[in-house]
Amino acid sequence: MRRLINQKPGKGGALLLGALPFLLILAVYLFASDARLAANPDDKLLPSFASFGDAIQSYAFEEDPRSGEHLLWNDTFASLGRIAIALAASAAIGLVLGILIGVIPFVGASIGPVVAAISMIPPLAILPILFIVLGLGETAKITLIVVGVAPVIVRDLALRVAELPSEQMIKAQTLGASTWQIILRVVLPQAWPRLLDSLRLTLGSAWLFLIAAEAIASTEGLGYRIFLVRRYLAMDVILPYVVWITLLAFFMDWLLRRVRTLACPWADLGR
Template sequence: MPRLVNLYPSRGSALALGALPFLILIAAYLFGSAARLAENPDDKLLPAPSAFVDTLKSYAVEEDRRSGEVLWWLDTGASMKRLLIALAISAFIGIVGGLAIGALPVVRSLLGPFVAALAMIPPLAILPILFIVLGLGEVAKIALIVFGVAPCIVRDVSLRAGELPKEQLIKAQTLGASSWLLSTRVILPQLWPRLIDALRLTLGSAWLFLIAAEAIASTEGLGYRIFLVRRYMAMDVILPYVIWITLLAYTMDWLLRLARARFFPWAESR
């Protein structure tokens, strides 16, 4: 019998092991739901699977009677637009700021402490300020996500730039690199994989800020819908929305991981 630390599951059993917690969760839900519904057929807390099918039909297929829109896709579109714009802006700030802080000691002295302090401000605490200054529209919601995510990305990317071996930077200079070429041809290319890692890690908080902003001031969006139907204890809407959000977030994470392996093969398996 090998030690437990040396025991690697085969591909098949790894898949089975991975699926196990999901199956247990689903089974527990079905069991709990059936038990509660047997006691009280009007129970709203753990709706039966059939209730989800009805909800999905009325939200994702049929048009809303009042607005004439298909709510599910309206919400998804609105939320994804906010999230993707915010992430794109954050990534841009992250790579430019991270490179400048990481590569140039003067910029590091100038902005390093400032960004570190900025990253410590709880973004939700300044949400009221954003709403007051930027209004209740799209800009404030995107600004909240950027504010919550970008400083962390800047710090992470600049840390990576600082981790590059000094030998490499000196070598590049002996090959005749100017500050500009050193930054663009030696440092920047090595920061892209870390930018992707940073985006993956901050994806969770980006969603958090998105839903928080939508819950407070919005007329459509995944977070808005969840908080709207909360009043009616509509678990048959909330749960599918939560699963859908999870699925979207997971897919984004997976795509980022794929992109990293595809575009930066040299950075894999180290």
């Protein structure tokens, strides 16, 4: 018998093993839902799949009688717009500050500590400040995500950039490179894959801050909808929304991973 660490599932086996927990969760839900609905047909806690279907039908494919919009798509575009702008801004801040802190000792000494301090502020604690200062509009919500995500990316990139072998930096100087040329041709290209990894890792917190901001002050958005229908115990709406958010996050993660492989083919060589 080979050691456990040397036993690997085949391709089909891995697929089956991966699917098993999902099927198990589904089966447990169906069983529990059936049992509760049999005892009380008006139970709202674990709705049947038929009522999920009805909710999805009315939110995704029918116009809302009050606003005349398809609510699910409207919410999706609003939320995705916010998260996309916030992530783009965070990536830009992270790239510029991370590289400068990592490469230029004077910038590291002057900005490094303040970034470290800001990254320790719980973003939700300053959400009221953002609403007071920036109003209840889009700016406050996007700023919250940036405040939560950007410092993490800055620090991660600064660390990675500082970890580039000193041999590379010296070699570049002996090839006559200026500081700007080193940043442009040596550091920046090697920072890209790390930035994409960093974005993937911060996706979870970005969604957290988005939904928190939408729950508190918004008129549309996935987080807003979930917290709105909570008042009616509308689990038949909340659960499909949660699944939908998960799918969107999963897709964004996949997209970032694809971009990394396509844009930085060298990054995974030699591992």
